[in-house]
Amino acid sequence: MEYRISKRVASLTPSLTLSIDAKAKQMKADGVDVIGFGAGEPDFDTPQHIKDAAAKALADGFTKYTPASGTPQLRQAIADKFKRENGLDYTPAQIIVSCGGKHSCYNVITATCQADDEVIIPAPYWLSYPEMVKLAGATPVILETSDVTAFKVTPSQVRAAITPRTRLFILNSPSNPTGTVYTPSEIRALADVCIEKGVLIMSDEIYEKLLYDGATHQSVASFGPVYKDHTVIVHGFAKAWSMTGWRLGFLAAPLPIAKAIDALQSHSTSNPTSFAQVGAVAALQGPQDHLPLWLAEFDKRRQYACERLNAIPGMSCCVAKGAFYLFPNISGSGMKSTLFCDQLLEQAKVAAVPGIAFGADDYIRLSYATSMRNIEEGVNRIERFMRESAA
Numbered sequence: 496m497e498y499r500i501s502k503r504v505a506s507l508t509p510s511l512t513l514s515i516d517a518k519a520k521q522m523k524a525d526g527v528d529v530i531g532f533g534a535g536e537p538d539f540d541t542p543q544h545i546k547d548a549a550a551k552a553l554a555d556g557f558t559k560y561t562p563a564s565g566t567p568q569l570r571q572a573i574a575d576k577f578k579r580e581n582g583l584d585y586t587p588a589q590i591i592v593s594c595g596g597k598h599s600c601y602n603v604i605t606a607t608c609q610a611d612d613e614v615i616i617p618a619p620y621w622l623s624y625p626e627m628v629k630l631a632g633a634t635p636v637i638l639e640t641s642d643v644t645a646f647k648v649t650p651s652q653v654r655a656a657i658t659p660r661t662r663l664f665i666l667n668s669p670s671n672p673t674g675t676v677y678t679p680s681e682i683r684a685l686a687d688v689c690i691e692k693g694v695l696i697m698s699d700e701i702y703e704k705l706l707y708d709g710a711t712h713q714s715v716a717s718f719g720p721v722y723k724d725h726t727v728i729v730h731g732f733a734k735a736w737s738m739t740g741w742r743l744g745f746l747a748a749p750l751p752i753a754k755a756i757d758a759l760q761s762h763s764t765s766n767p768t769s770f771a772q773v774g775a776v777a778a779l780q781g782p783q784d785h786l787p788l789w790l791a792e793f794d795k796r797r798q799y800a801c802e803r804l805n806a807i808p809g810m811s812c813c814v815a816k817g818a819f820y821l822f823p824n825i826s827g828s829g830m831k832s833t834l835f836c837d838q839l840l841e842q843a844k845v846a847a848v849p850g851i852a853f854g855a856d857d858y859i860r861l862s863y864a865t866s867m868r869n870i871e872e873g874v875n876r877i878e879r880f881m882r883e884s885a886a
């Protein structure tokens with residue numbers, strides 16, 4: 496039997512962040528002393544009250560189908576969150592709960608993009624965006640940025656990239672992989688171009704709360720009704736509540752888009768896990784006192800790692816103001832990112848993700864969602880590796 500894989504799926508590249516992480520974990524299991532900077536998830540446990548709420552729901556028998564787009568309680572709690580924290584009025588019908596923020600992105604792109612459409616994606620980008628666009632049959636249009644401008648795309652770049660076929664502009668602030676945070680006025684200026692040209696914005700705000708150095712987040716939808724009408728917000732529980740394995744994300748959209756996604760989800764995954772949704776209500780409505788503790792810890796690691804990396808000859812690193820990633824420039828090593836990361840893992844036993852996965856081959860991504868001890872040892876190893884490869 497000759498198996499034919501569909502063109503759309505055959506063209507996919509498996510997620511490099513997930514595979515590097517798996518390789519490092521395997522080496523560790525084999526007894527190799529690896530320092531892993533590959534993690535795309537917080538190294539803290541889900542807060543106890545969230546686990547308790549889900550465990551109780553499970554014990555109480557809340558184990559059946561829920562409405563495809565989420566329980567009324569959770570969709571209301573999410574609408575309340577947008578009102579309370581972002582000043583945004585959404586009805587529960589405009590909120591869709593999905594199986595992770597990644598699934599929310601997939602739903603938005605699938606529901607709004609088709610063949611002959613173009614989707615503008617600033618690079619470095621979260622690696623799944625272009626693949627999802629290709630799966631929808633549409634074409635990713637990548638806008639290059641560099642560390643010289645802190646990886647920020649400009650309104651004139653976006654304007655120049657828009658054609659009559661442009662359907663969607665993808666914004667991700669704070670950013671994975673760079674940690675870049677756009678200021679509110681920068682976000683507004685980008686949105687103004689999209690509104691003028693009638694382009695929808697998908698704003699991935701999953702790192703909304705992970706901010707340092709006094710940086711602020713303002714949702715693109717919150718600048719006024721016309722901004723809200725041009726925006727779908729994507730969000731999730733994975734990062735700020737450390738719930739990556741729960742697979743719970745959500746989105747807020749103009750009603751026609753929310754209805755389309757409701758139909759799509761009703762025929763694909765149906766509802767996200769019933770008792771996990773009860774945990775998510777507790778995440779939104781319960782105490783948030785874990786967050787300042789996590790942020791203080793992340794911030795300490797961020798400052799330390801950034802300073803150390805910038806002191807290494809041949810390496811430079813933007814001071815990222817959000818998320819939990821650093822994206823140092825490795826062009827001084829004379830290597831491109833895949834070779835650099837292969838050698839770094841082989842020789843120095845440090846796992847990092849090659850920037851090429853995010854559309855930026857002169858950089859690597861280091862996650863500081865790991866202990867300070869690992870960061871100290873890992874940076875020592877990177878320093879030695881750079882010295883030895885220069886020699």
Ligand SMILES: *Cc1c(COP(=O)(O)O)cnc(C)c1O
Binds near residue numbers: 594598670733734744
């Ligand atoms: C982690 C992440 C998500 C969502 O992750 P899920 O685990 O699917 O909730 C979405 N966007 C970005 C940029 C991320 O880094």
